[in-house]
Amino acid sequence: MLDSKIPGGPLKDKWTKHKNEINVVNPANKRFIDVIVVGSGLAGGAAAASLAELGYNVKCFCFQDSPRRAHSIAAQGGINAAKNYQNDGDSTYRLFYDTVKGGDYRAREANVYRLAEVSANIIDQCVAQGVPFAREYGGLLDNRSFGGVLVSRTFYAKGQTGQQLLLGAYSAMSRQIGKGKIKMYNRHEMLELVIVDGKARGIIARNLITGEIERHSAHAVVLGSGGYGNVFFLSTNAMGSNVSAAWRAHKKGAFFANPCYTQIHPTCIPRSGDYQSKLTLMSESLRNDGRIWVPKDMKDVEAIRAGKKKPTDLKEEERDYYLERRYPAFGNLVPRDVASRAAKERCDAGYGVNETGEAVYLDFSSAIMRYGREKATVDGIKNPSDQKVRELGEKIVEAKYGNLFQMYEKITDDNPYKTPMMIYPAVHYTMGGLWVDYNLMTTIPGCFAAGEANFSDHGANRLGASALMQGLADGYFVLPYTIGDYLANDIRTGEIPTDSKEFDEAEKDVKQRIERLINNKGTKSVDHFHKRLGKVMWDKVGMSRNAQGLQEAMAEIKQIREEFHNDVFVPGTANEFNPELEKATRVADFLELGELFAKDALERNESCGGHFREESVELDGEQKGEAKRDDVNFTYVAAWEWNGDPAASVVHKEQLEFKNIELKQRSYK
Amino acid sequence: MAANTGMNLTLKIWRQKDAKSSGKMETYQVRDISDHMSFLEMMDVLNEQLIGEGKEPVAFDHDCREGICGMCSMYINGEAHGPDRGVTTCQLHMRKFKDGDTIYIEPWRATAFPVVKDLVVDRSSFDRVMNAGGFVSVNTSGNAQDANAIPIPKEDADKAFDAATCIGCGACVATCKNASAMLFVSAKVSQLSLLPQGQVEAKDRVQKMVDQMDKEGFGNCTNTGACEVECPKGISLDNIARMNSEYLKASTK
Numbered sequence: 001m002l003d004s005k006i007p008g009g010p011l012k013d014k015w016t017k018h019k020n021e022i023n024v025v026n027p028a029n030k031r032f033i034d035v036i037v038v039g040s041g042l043a044g045g046a047a048a049a050s051l052a053e054l055g056y057n058v059k060c061f062c063f064q065d066s067p068r069r070a071h072s073i074a075a076q077g078g079i080n081a082a083k084n085y086q087n088d089g090d091s092t093y094r095l096f097y098d099t100v101k102g103g104d105y106r107a108r109e110a111n112v113y114r115l116a117e118v119s120a121n122i123i124d125q126c127v128a129q130g131v132p133f134a135r136e137y138g139g140l141l142d143n144r145s146f147g148g149v150l151v152s153r154t155f156y157a158k159g160q161t162g163q164q165l166l167l168g169a170y171s172a173m174s175r176q177i178g179k180g181k182i183k184m185y186n187r188h189e190m191l192e193l194v195i196v197d198g199k200a201r202g203i204i205a206r207n208l209i210t211g212e213i214e215r216h217s218a219h220a221v222v223l224g225s226g227g228y229g230n231v232f233f234l235s236t237n238a239m240g241s242n243v244s245a246a247w248r249a250h251k252k253g254a255f256f257a258n259p260c261y262t263q264i265h266p267t268c269i270p271r272s273g274d275y276q277s278k279l280t281l282m283s284e285s286l287r288n289d290g291r292i293w294v295p296k297d298m299k300d301v302e303a304i305r306a307g308k309k310k311p312t313d314l315k316e317e318e319r320d321y322y323l324e325r326r327y328p329a330f331g332n333l334v335p336r337d338v339a340s341r342a343a344k345e346r347c348d349a350g351y352g353v354n355e356t357g358e359a360v361y362l363d364f365s366s367a368i369m370r371y372g373r374e375k376a377t378v379d380g381i382k383n384p385s386d387q388k389v390r391e392l393g394e395k396i397v398e399a400k401y402g403n404l405f406q407m408y409e410k411i412t413d414d415n416p417y418k419t420p421m422m423i424y425p426a427v428h429y430t431m432g433g434l435w436v437d438y439n440l441m442t443t444i445p446g447c448f449a450a451g452e453a454n455f456s457d458h459g460a461n462r463l464g465a466s467a468l469m470q471g472l473a474d475g476y477f478v479l480p481y482t483i484g485d486y487l488a489n490d491i492r493t494g495e496i497p498t499d500s501k502e503f504d505e506a507e508k509d510v511k512q513r514i515e516r517l518i519n520n521k522g523t524k525s526v527d528h529f530h531k532r533l534g535k536v537m538w539d540k541v542g543m544s545r546n547a548q549g550l551q552e553a554m555a556e557i558k559q560i561r562e563e564f565h566n567d568v569f570v571p572g573t574a575n576e577f578n579p580e581l582e583k584a585t586r587v588a589d590f591l592e593l594g595e596l597f598a599k600d601a602l603e604r605n606e607s608c609g610g611h612f613r614e615e616s617v618e619l620d621g622e623q624k625g626e627a628k629r630d631d632v633n634f635t636y637v638a639a640w641e642w643n644g645d646p647a648a649s650v651v652h653k654e655q656l657e658f659k660n661i662e663l664k665q666r667s668y669k
Numbered sequence: 670m671a672a673n674t675g676m677n678l679t680l681k682i683w684r685q686k687d688a689k690s691s692g693k694m695e696t697y698q699v700r701d702i703s704d705h706m707s708f709l710e711m712m713d714v715l716n717e718q719l720i721g722e723g724k725e726p727v728a729f730d731h732d733c734r735e736g737i738c739g740m741c742s743m744y745i746n747g748e749a750h751g752p753d754r755g756v757t758t759c760q761l762h763m764r765k766f767k768d769g770d771t772i773y774i775e776p777w778r779a780t781a782f783p784v785v786k787d788l789v790v791d792r793s794s795f796d797r798v799m800n801a802g803g804f805v806s807v808n809t810s811g812n813a814q815d816a817n818a819i820p821i822p823k824e825d826a827d828k829a830f831d832a833a834t835c836i837g838c839g840a841c842v843a844t845c846k847n848a849s850a851m852l853f854v855s856a857k858v859s860q861l862s863l864l865p866q867g868q869v870e871a872k873d874r875v876q877k878m879v880d881q882m883d884k885e886g887f888g889n890c891t892n893t894g895a896c897e898v899e900c901p902k903g904i905s906l907d908n909i910a911r912m913n914s915e916y917l918k919a920s921t922k
């Protein structure tokens with residue numbers, strides 16, 4: 001039975017009450033307790049630093065050469081917090097409400113409320129660490145807006161917010177590493193979770209430089225290992241992002257929740273060829289000032305594709321600002337799932353503006369001119385020329401988004417100050433992940449999951465700027481309390497030995513898996529299989545899904561998995577630095593996850609958030625064509641239990657109760 | 670712009686089995702390279718080709734492939750991160766090269782960055798410099814004062830931000846003839862010295878970080894300014910000046 005352990009009492013008092021009631025470990029006893037943290041991103045890094053500050057002995061693992069390089073570093077746009085600095089009516093409740101609604105009513109109320117509650121602390125904490133957030137001329141913190149909300153609550157540092165927040169967490173870690181309270185294992189990859197007497201007591205990790213297989217024990221294991229978007233091969237995630245840590249825990253008994261909830265981000269640079277290795281995000285913050293459009297007339301589309309017309313040749317009335325047209329209330333700031341489907345709809349109808357037919361425009365010219373005119377007025381310039389206005393406006397846009405524009409130009413060789421960007425949706429974030437209770441503990445006692453690796457707070461669709469918030473909330477402010485409740489029973493346990501039969505077996509299993517891959521000596525590279533998996537996922541389990549396609553996907557993924565194990569070629573040996581071997585162990589896990597992913601999508605015969613089932617759309621009325629949720633049958637979390645094979649997995653349902661928010665159709669019209 | 674998909678290139682690449690072995694340059698040919706490809710996608714093409722021939726692919730570091738993680742680190746035709754300015758190796762595009770070119774690809778070379786394999790080096794010396802003092806000593810208690818309690822002049826905040834954008838890639842060290850880490854270290858010292866939060870520990874910080882930097886075997890700064898030119902994030906030499914004055918303040922009191 002799934003017990004989410006949500007504390008009783010009114011929503012707004014739950015977290016305070018819980019903190020008052022749970023067990024705490026006496027400071028003097030904390031030094032007898034070891035905690036393993038897998039991951040040094042916002043979730044893992046924040047958790048490692050905070051747990052070490054409290055006095056636990058922390059061992060932290062990451063596969064990059066430094067904890068500062070975790071994928072969180074790439075987050076661009078911002079982080080939400082209910083500070084109400086802009087005095088535009090924001091509050092803890094409003095952030096809670098927006099997040100639950102944005103997630104299409106598929107998240108747990110109590111968790112989301114707690115997230116909103118601690119959000120303000122995050123900003124205070126980061127500023128105290130020296131994170132240089134953007135400021136206004138008066139010296140106070142600046143905010144911007146993100147999709148799906150009507151207030152300005154997003155804190156940012158140009159288009160490098162994730163970098164600045166992660167470097168903040170990294171500095172907190174550095175301080176503890178310097179003190180010897182965190183032992184950092186760079187270039188180490190967790191390949192197995194070790195369970196002793198039903199509790200998570202350690203991991204098996206591979207030293208990626210020497211290839212050595214190592215045993216590490218602890219009283220609890222925290223997984224902050226990130227999301228699994230790379231199951232699609234192409235995504236905005238870093239190349240190394242993977243599901244393996246979470247998947248290994250899953251196969252040892254941790255339930256995997258809502259694997260099919262994936263976020264396809266509307267504004268990414270379109271793909272350019274088969275050699276493409278990853279996709280690049282253009283932050284959602286750009287939708288504050290960018291307007292999305294395609295030509296109204298098919299003739300213009302054709303002329304543009306043939307290079308006979310430029311987008312800047314089209315007059316206002318020849319452009320279809322389709323988001324503004326369809327969703328007048330939110331316009332270009334509708335949530336991501338809505339914006340992505342709308343782009344797909346236009347491109348499927350033939351209006352895509354590049355050679356592949358999979359691109360729409362994101363245009364800054366209106367914003368540039370508007371800012372330019374404002375600036376001219378402020379500077380007292382009378383009757384400025386268009387050229388002057390444009391110049392002034394470009395400077396302001398550069399101050400806001402300079403690094404993103406530069407990134408775009410370097411990749412495409414187009415200057416987005418002069419011509420609109422071309423964008424298309426791409427896989428970006430995974431809302432699904434390891435099932436956790438209110439304490440962030442998985443179904444394996446002593447195994448916790450934080451950040452993108454867990455399923456908790458975003459329901460079926462994550463709002464922009466809320467992943468950074470969740471990762472830091474989990475790591476800085478939630479886990480340090482809730483883990484104490486669990487560890488309070490371990491103060492007399494003493495160090496966990498690594499010479500037990502459980503460690504022997506786990507290590508043996510890892511070594512066998514590696515040897516099998518190395519000795520396979522097949523004919524095809526790891527990427528060959530990963531690309532095939534990605535194509536099936538994108539075509540049949542991507543932005544739009546139906547029962548037949550999902551069934552086919554399950555069968556095809558199984559087939560690819562079998563071929564992989566028969567025919568993959570992994571060069572080199574196990575006892576050396578071997579990037580192909582690293583990829584192989586990750587892809588082997590993706591090939592299992594992919595099938596469960598499709599199965600989950602098949603089972604959920606409703607459309608909600610990022611999960612769109614063609615069988616479940618509104619047939620008439622104002623919302624015609626929009627996604628249709630089925631609250632009667634699907635207001636639950638699907639938590640999957642491993643049962644020997646992805647197709648044989650067993651679902652457990654956690655019913656979601658909404659006592660503080662009325663379930664409504666999500667309308668952004 | 671139509672893509673040119675037909676570049677044929679000769680690659681001369683440093684191959685080294687591990688830290689203990691000695692290495693040498695090897696020659697490879699790649700064909701039909703599109704100028705839309707990134708440099709690392711070109712390397713992917715080479716590696717797929719090598720794997721197809723049953724050979725060992727070239728090991729190189731990379732992760733985000735969008736210029737922010739600081740993982741990628743190639744010395745291309747005698748320049749850290751290659752011929753383009755303001756970019757990392759992963760952001761370098763093949764349109765910067767032309768058909769028939771020969772491209773030399775080597776790892777970062779510095780005593781403090783030993784080679785791990787092929788083009789991969791060990792930059793953990795950077796982490797140790799940070800561990801020595803690259804932080805503000807504040808706990809994550811949840812009781813930090815309100816973020817707007819101390820207004821910070823926008824100009825200072827912006828300068829601190831610019832210094833904070835260092836990605837820790839090490840191009841500055843690789844470029845410098847003395848293998849000095851001054852640009853990297855000064856970026857962090859500057860960021861924190863420009864902000865009120867960083868003041869309390871300012872003296873201690875600069876001394877400890879500089880001491881650790883020296884211990885790691887980085888060379889001295891002789892103001893050649895090559896680091897600033899090759900830095901993908903435009904970290905300015907002003908930071909070195911600021912650090913020197915912080916250091917002086919700390920050692921004279």
Ligand SMILES: Cc1cc2nc3c(=O)[nH]c(=O)nc-3n(C[C@H](O)[C@H](O)[C@H](O)COP(=O)(O)OP(=O)(O)OC[C@H]3O[C@@H](n4cnc5c(N)ncnc54)[C@H](O)[C@@H]3O)c2cc1C
Pocket residue numbers: 038039040041042043044045061062063064067069070071072073074075076077078079161162188189190191224225226227236237238241242244245281283428429450451452453464465466467468469471
């Ligand atoms: C391009 C981009 C832009 C984004 N922009 C925003 C934004 O503006 N606002 C926002 O809120 N969110 C944004 N997001 C989402 C957000 O960045 C991520 O969801 C979040 O940073 C994830 O943090 P994390 O700590 O959970 O995981 P990660 O940062 O992914 O860290 C994972 C860690 O686990 C380690 N690891 C993984 N597997 C293993 C293993 N097997 N063994 C050992 N170590 C392992 C890695 O080394 C790494 O240290 C963005 C995401 C992307 C891709």
Ligand code: SF4
Pocket residue numbers: 834835836837838839840841842852853856899900901902903904
């Ligand atoms: S200062 Fe520049 S070159 Fe040096 S590590 Fe930082 S970003 Fe890289």
Ligand code: FES
Pocket residue numbers: 730731732733734735736737738739740741757758759760
């Ligand atoms: S791979 Fe991240 S900066 Fe190049």
